[in-house]
Amino acid sequence: MSMWRNCKAALLTLALAWCIPLATAGAVDPLQQTVQLALTTEPPNLNSLTSTDSVSFFVLLHTQEGLLTYGDNHSLQPGVAESWQMDGTRVHFTLRENAYWCDGRPVTAQDFVFAWRTVLDRATASRYAFILYPIRNAEKIHRGELPPEALGVYADDARHLRIELERPTAYFPSLTTFPTYFPLREDFYRAQGGRYAADADKLLCNGAFRLAEWTHGASLLLEKNPLYWNAGRVALQQIRIPHITNDGGTLFNLFQSNEIALAELNRDTLPQALQQRLYIQSFGNGMLNYLEFNFREPQLLHNRALREAISLVIDRHALVNKVIAAPGTRPTANFFPAWLPGISTRSAIPPADVARARQALQQAKQELGLAALPPLTLLIYDSPAVVRQAEYLQRVLQQSLGLTIVIDRQIFKQKLAKLASGDFDLALSAWGPDYNDPMTFADLLHSANENNHGAYRSSEYDARVEEAAALPPGEPRNRAFAAMQAIIAHDLAVLPLTEPGILYVQHRQLQAVRRSRFGGDPDLRFARITEQP
Secondary structure, eight states, X not given: OOTTOOTTSOOOOEEOBBOOOSOSSXXXXXXXXXXXXXXXXXXXXXXXXXXXXXXXXXXXXXXXXXXXXXXXXXXXXXXXXXXXXXXXXXXXXXXXXXXXXXXXXXXXXXXXXXXXXXXXXXXXXXXXXXXXXXXXXXXXXXXXXXXXXXXSEEEEXXXXXEEEBSSOOTXXXXXXXXXXXXXXXHHHHHHTTTOTXXXXXXXXXXXXXXXXXXXXXXXXXXEEOTTSTTGGGOOOSEEEEEEEOOOHHXXXXXXXTTSOSEEEEOTTTHHHHHHTTOOEEEEOOOOEEEEEEOOSTTOGGXXXXXXHHHHTTOOHHHIIIIIIOOTTXXXXXXXXXXXXXXXXXXXXXXXXXXXXXXXXXXXXXXXXXXXXXXXXXXXXXXXXXXXXXXXXXXXXXXXXXXXXXXXXXXXXXXXXXXXXXXXXXXXXXXXXXXXXXXXXXXXXXXXXXXXXXXXXXXXXXXXXXXHHHHSOSSHHHHHHHHHHHHHHHHHTOEEXXXXXXXXXXXXXXXXXXXXXXXXXXXXXXTOEEOSOO
C-alpha cells in the first residue's frame, strides 16, 4: 500500500519502523503486550463502504474482517466464513457460529447483503463500487437501472450467504478480502445519522481489535477485541498510535528514541541507519507509481501529442537514482508490475528522447491551435519525497520543453478530493494491489472505474478487461493483459514511472509481523512482543 500511493487512490504509507532501540519501555512492552507505531496521516475515512486509502485500510485490517482474509504467502484463509464453495457462477459461504460484532451480537449473512447493497447505492458515492461488479446486476444497480434488491446476493439464513455472478470469475473469492466487501450491520449504521465511522464510538468492529480511542489529528488506540472468533491467536493487547507525521526524519528520530517500533527509511535516513549498523529489511509492496493525465475536455492533456512530449522527456533512471535515491525502487515503463504472474515485462512506451519530444510538442500546439501553452497544474500529495519528484518533473519539463508546471501541494485528504473532481492537469499518483490477481491493476483504467481519475476512455481497452475477467488463468488470459498494456502504451493512458520498494528497520522484540501487498500493511493481528530480541 511509497510515500505517495493512491491505493486505490492511496498516496500514504504507514510509518514502518523496524530497528532495535536501546530500551524496551516505550516502543514495545512485552509484559503488557503493547506496541507503539506512527501514521503518516490522519486516517481519511474509516467507513469501509467508501474508504480508498492505505492508512485507513491499515486501521480497517485490524478492526474489521470480511468473509476471507490473507495469511502467509498471500494465501486465502477463512475469515468470518469458515468455508466456501464456488461452482461456475454460484458461490456459497458458510459463516462461523462464533463470529461476533464487538457489542456481542453475531455477524450474519444479512450484514453482508446490507453492506453490498449500500455500496452500490449511488447516494453512498463509493469509489470502489466497481469492485462488486462481478456480482449479478451490480453494475446496473450502480448505474441506477435496477433497485438494490436486485443484487445477486442472498442470505439463505443467518449463516449461509449465496452469491450469483454475472459470469464465471475465478478470482472472486479474493475480492471478498477487500474492505468494500466487509459486513455492516444496518441498525448500527443507521443509528449514526450519517456519521458512521467518524469517531471511535461510531465504528462497529468485528476484527482482532477495536478502535478504543481516536483523537483526530493526534492519536489512535486499538485494543484487543475479546469477542473476535480467533482471539486466542491475538497476543497484542494494544496498538498505540501516538504520532501522526509524514516527515521521514521525524519518524526515524522517534524510532531511535524508542517511541515507535516501526519506521520506513528514505534517502535521508538510510545513510544514518547504515552508519549505525541497524538491521535493515526490505519489502516489495507491489505498487506502481505513475503520472495521471486529465483527459476531460477542455483540458489540454486530452491531446495525445502533448502527452507524448511529456513522456519523452522523463528519464525514469534519473528519477530513481538521483531523485528518489533509495534502494528497492526500480524504474518501469509498464503499467502491470513485474511481480504479477503471466504478465509480459515488455513495453511499447519509448525511453526519453528530447528531440522527438520537441517535435511532438510542436505537433500538439498545431493541433490545439495555440502558439504557446498555458501553465499546467501538477497535483501532488504534500510529502517531502513526493515534492522532490514533482520538482524534478517541473524542472525537466521547463528545461526541455519550455512548459510551465505549477505544483499543487495538498494534504492527503484534499488531494483525493481534487482527484475525484478532476481538478488537475497532471497528478503524481500510485496504485497498490487490492487483491491477488492482475485484474486489480487492469480495471483501474476501465471507463466504469471511478478511481480512473483522468477519465481515460477506450472501448477497446474495456473489452479486453471484460474478456480477461471471464477467463481462467492461462495463456489466453495472459494475452488479454498483454493487449491492455499495448493499448495503454499507444494511448499514453497513464505514464508508469516506478515500482517502489520499502526499506525499513524493525524492533527486534516485535515478532510475527506480516508484510502484505494486499488488504493492509503491516499486519500486526498476530504479532507478539518477546522478552528478548
